[in-house]
Amino acid sequence: MSFDLVLIGGTGDLAWRKLMPALFQAWRHGTLPAGGRILAVSREPMDGAAYRVWLQQRFQDLAGPTRPSTGDFERFAAQVHYLQVDLAQAGHYPRLQRWLKQPEADEGRAAAADTVVFYLATSPHLFPQICAHLGAAGLNGPEVRVVLEKPLGHDLESARAINAAVGAVFSERQALRIDHYLGKSAVQNLTALRFGNALFEPLWRRESIASIEITLAESLGVGTRGDFYDRTGALRDMIQNHALQLLTMIAMEPPSTAHADAIRDEKLKVLQALKPFDAQSARRDVVRGQYRAGVCEGRAVPGYLQEPSVPAHSACETFVALRTEVRNWRWAGVPFYLRTGKRLAAGAAYIVVNFRAVPHPIFTGPHPANRLVIKLQPEDGLELHLLAAQGHSGTEALAPVSLDLDFDKAFFESRVGAYERLLLEALHGRLNLFVRSDEQEQAWRWVEPVLQAWREDDAAGLGPRPYAAGSWGPAAASALVARDGCNWAEEL
Ligand code: BG6
Numbered sequence: 471m472s473f474d475l476v477l478i479g480g481t482g483d484l485a486w487r488k489l490m491p492a493l494f495q496a497w498r499h500g501t502l503p504a505g506g507r508i509l510a511v512s513r514e515p516m517d518g519a520a521y522r523v524w525l526q527q528r529f530q531d532l533a534g535p536t537r538p539s540t541g542d543f544e545r546f547a548a549q550v551h552y553l554q555v556d557l558a559q560a561g562h563y564p565r566l567q568r569w570l571k572q573p574e575a576d577e578g579r580a581a582a583a584d585t586v587v588f589y590l591a592t593s594p595h596l597f598p599q600i601c602a603h604l605g606a607a608g609l610n611g612p613e614v615r616v617v618l619e620k621p622l623g624h625d626l627e628s629a630r631a632i633n634a635a636v637g638a639v640f641s642e643r644q645a646l647r648i649d650h651y652l653g654k655s656a657v658q659n660l661t662a663l664r665f666g667n668a669l670f671e672p673l674w675r676r677e678s679i680a681s682i683e684i685t686l687a688e689s690l691g692v693g694t695r696g697d698f699y700d701r702t703g704a705l706r707d708m709i710q711n712h713a714l715q716l717l718t719m720i721a722m723e724p725p726s727t728a729h730a731d732a733i734r735d736e737k738l739k740v741l742q743a744l745k746p747f748d749a750q751s752a753r754r755d756v757v758r759g760q761y762r763a764g765v766c767e768g769r770a771v772p773g774y775l776q777e778p779s780v781p782a783h784s785a786c787e788t789f790v791a792l793r794t795e796v797r798n799w800r801w802a803g804v805p806f807y808l809r810t811g812k813r814l815a816a817g818a819a820y821i822v823v824n825f826r827a828v829p830h831p832i833f834t835g836p837h838p839a840n841r842l843v844i845k846l847q848p849e850d851g852l853e854l855h856l857l858a859a860q861g862h863s864g865t866e867a868l869a870p871v872s873l874d875l876d877f878d879k880a881f882f883e884s885r886v887g888a889y890e891r892l893l894l895e896a897l898h899g900r901l902n903l904f905v906r907s908d909e910q911e912q913a914w915r916w917v918e919p920v921l922q923a924w925r926e927d928d929a930a931g932l933g934p935r936p937y938a939a940g941s942w943g944p945a946a947a948s949a950l951v952a953r954d955g956c957n958w959a960e961e962l
Pocket of ligand 1: 688
């Protein structure tokens with residue numbers, strides 16, 4: 471397979487922090503198809519050689535295994551090219567077209583590539599314009615796909631407008647919406663756990679499961695992204711996409727095949743079955759918070775309002791906790807708790823499936839219910855918490871034990887990063903891990919009443935609840951789950 475992968479926004483943060491390192495890893499793992507060219511495109515005036523030097527310098531800032539040796543970098547970078555194009559200018563696109571259609575002799579390839587992927591690593595407000603220009607320049611053949619980075623819109627209307635503009639040029643099968651959480655190994659393992667094993671399916675329902683928690687906690691603050699973050703907030707940044715995508719993977723019905731649309735149809739049904747918010751429940755079942763100064767991982771850190779580029783009176787939320795339900799036969803009445811935040815007590819992402827307690831305890835002492843923990847990061851693994859007999863007599867108190875599966879250790883050699891996986895899927899045209907436009911729009915539809923309620927509250931001077939950096943968020947988040955007799959899982 472020959473491919474041309476065009477990184478539009480080739481000098482941007484995403485390109486050098488995530489995409490190029492992911493491509494390097496794929497090259498190192500031998501999974502990047504041979505016969506490919508990677509073309510970075512941006513307005514910066516430089517040539518291929520200067521770009522490769524620039525990229526090598528950026529790679530020095532990367533940590534650990536993602537940093538290549540000089541020899542490896544040079545071998546990898548032999549397929550990295552650069553083209554100076556201002557993508558706002560229609561007149562610049564024929565240059566791109568010429569580059570794609572006429573491979574140079576030294577590329578070892580006589581014809582244009584079988585597959586062309588445009589990765590739009592730019593600000594999403596440019597997507598409509600870039601797609602229109604690509605179309606007008608004749609760059610929308612059947613071998614072409616576009617990859618769209620989040621955030622895709624800031625509400626339903628803007629997401630629809632972007633989807634319509636992209637859809638005017640590229641079909642749904644050509645438009646690949648990235649949610650990098652879907653590329654994480656834990657999500658692959660969750661799918662394997664549910665649909666590759668018969669063990670859990672009979673238990674995966676309201677009769678056996680009491681509640682489900684999804685926590686995406688970060689200890690980092692907003693750092694240098696204050697300007698972007700303040701226009702976005704945690705609900706749009708993490709819940710509308712990453713948390714809801716994880717929820718669909720947990721709650722979906724088994725698809726009839728592994729075909730992308732069979733899977734995405736089932737995910738869409740989950741989103742459609744989510745209990746809708748109204749003005750009242752948006753206030754009752756959603757807690758928003760904003761961090762104040764505190765101590766995070768042993769270090770004194772400033773509050774959100776003191777971060778660079780954040781307005782002094784911002785009402786932007788850096789924390790969200792919410793309770794919802796999936797209204798269908800499998801899940802009726804089971805609470806799903808979603809929580810995310812910056813500057814929390816730990817940087818950890820996990821899903822906790824809380825099983826129901828035994829119906830009739832015969833042992834003495836407490837009987838904590840069984841719990842399955844799907845860990846996304848920092849480690850990647852599964853833990854099944856069971857109770858076992860501690861002493862010689864069966865009537866003594868039981869002790870919790872945990873069956874642990876550490877995927878990082880088990881599959882160390884073959885670990886694949888999220889962007890690495892998603893880039894390879896995009897090159898191969900496999901759509902399973904990309905979000906379809908109807909899923910994405912439905913997720914916006916669901917969060918909109920919350921955004922509306924917050925706008926009204928802001929106008930009434932009722933902003934987000936403060937929480938100390940380094941804590942687990944506002945006390946109201948604990949009260950939200952305590953209403954159902956639950957706790958957030960914090961000691962894993
Ligand atoms: C991004 C958000 O989509 O995901 C960031 O914009 C967030 O704010 C990041 O930090 C978290 O991703 P990960 O893979 O580090 O958990």
